[in-house]
Amino acid sequence: SEQFWSRMRPPQQHPHFMLSPSAYPVQSAHTAFTGHTLVLASGARPSVRAGLPVSAAGRAGVAGMSWTLSAIALAGLLAAALAAVAVAARWRRLQRFARRRQPPSGAVSKDYRAAGVLFYICDASGEVSHILLGVERRKVPLRDMNAGSGTAQRQVLLFPQGKVERVDKNCFDTAMREWIEETEDPAGLASLLQRSADGVGQPLPVDYYENAKMAITFCQVGEDGSTPPVVTSAKKTLQLRPVWVAVAELRHALASPSGSAELSTELGRFPLFPMTRRYLQISGVMKWMSMARPNRR
Numbered sequence: 001s002e003q004f005w006s007r008m009r010p011p012q013q014h015p016h017f018m019l020s021p022s023a024y025p026v027q028s029a030h031t032a033f034t035g036h037t038l039v040l041a042s043g044a045r046p047s048v049r050a051g052l053p054v055s056a057a058g059r060a061g062v063a064g065m066s067w068t069l070s071a072i073a074l075a076g077l078l079a080a081a082l083a084a085v086a087v088a089a090r091w092r093r094l095q096r097f098a099r100r101r102q103p104p105s106g107a108v109s110k111d112y113r114a115a116g117v118l119f120y121i122c123d124a125s126g127e128v129s130h131i132l133l134g135v136e137r138r139k140v141p142l143r144d145m146n147a148g149s150g151t152a153q154r155q156v157l158l159f160p161q162g163k164v165e166r167v168d169k170n171c172f173d174t175a176m177r178e179w180i181e182e183t184e185d186p187a188g189l190a191s192l193l194q195r196s197a198d199g200v201g202q203p204l205p206v207d208y209y210e211n212a213k214m215a216i217t218f219c220q221v222g223e224d225g226s227t228p229p230v231v232t233s234a235k236k237t238l239q240l241r242p243v244w245v246a247v248a249e250l251r252h253a254l255a256s257p258s259g260s261a262e263l264s265t266e267l268g269r270f271p272l273f274p275m276t277r278r279y280l281q282i283s284g285v286m287k288w289m290s291m292a293r294p295n296r297r
Helices: 002-006 056-099 171-183 191-197 247-255 274-280 283-288
Strands: 032-034 037-039 114-122 128-141 151-158 161-163 206-209 214-220 241-246 262-265 268-271
Touching: 114 171, 128 171, 128 247, 128 274, 151 268, 151 274, 161 171, 171 191, 171 214, 191 214, 241 247, 241 262, 247 262, 247 274, 274 283
Parallel strands: 114 214
Antiparallel strands: 032 037, 114 128, 114 161, 128 151, 128 241, 206 214, 262 268
């Protein structure tokens, strides 16, 4: 302290200090002597030879300075560590976004005849884990089901879809209207399509399936790692009974050479509708679902 150092006198007159340049060898370039006055800078401390008495006040002053500097250094290290953790977390998020497989997209023809929507869920790593399909009774060619010739009514899995009507403003509006009409909108998923249907903000990704003249909207439900919302209904009068299908199930069905391969769902086991199967086997769609086997459109 200033009071302590102001009381110091030359070594030959001071009764309690033996102070000389040789008695306090300098440990730091920031410590210097001016006559018999010891000048400290940047918290440097002199070493004291054994046997030289130092008062309690002197020791307390130096010790207090040491503890203060140690606390400051510790706080700085802690702040640096927290900053490093935040940077690492942000880097992991950027890497995960860079690895994310974006939905396929293509220019929609002005004379599109139908529109559909693929609602999907991503796991914590950003990979597509579930796709929302629906169970519906449709007339299907038995040849596509490896069941002979002719046609027959079958309960099949397909994504929500329908034909365009004059009241529709765009393909998003068509997909939203058909979804509501066929399922009565369980879990309120239609709201995820509303902004694109109204032409507000960035539109959702949309692909165009030329073979069916259909615009197909891709819409993620929730954040990465979200649990699929409940969409099953006790009503048996619905035209389309929605159900979440695990992508792992789709992989097995799409890899099978048989068009009648069934998928396990909460509503039972059903094959894919032939048109839905052909679209999901397109190379861009399979890549989006992390399936390696490519196929032509």
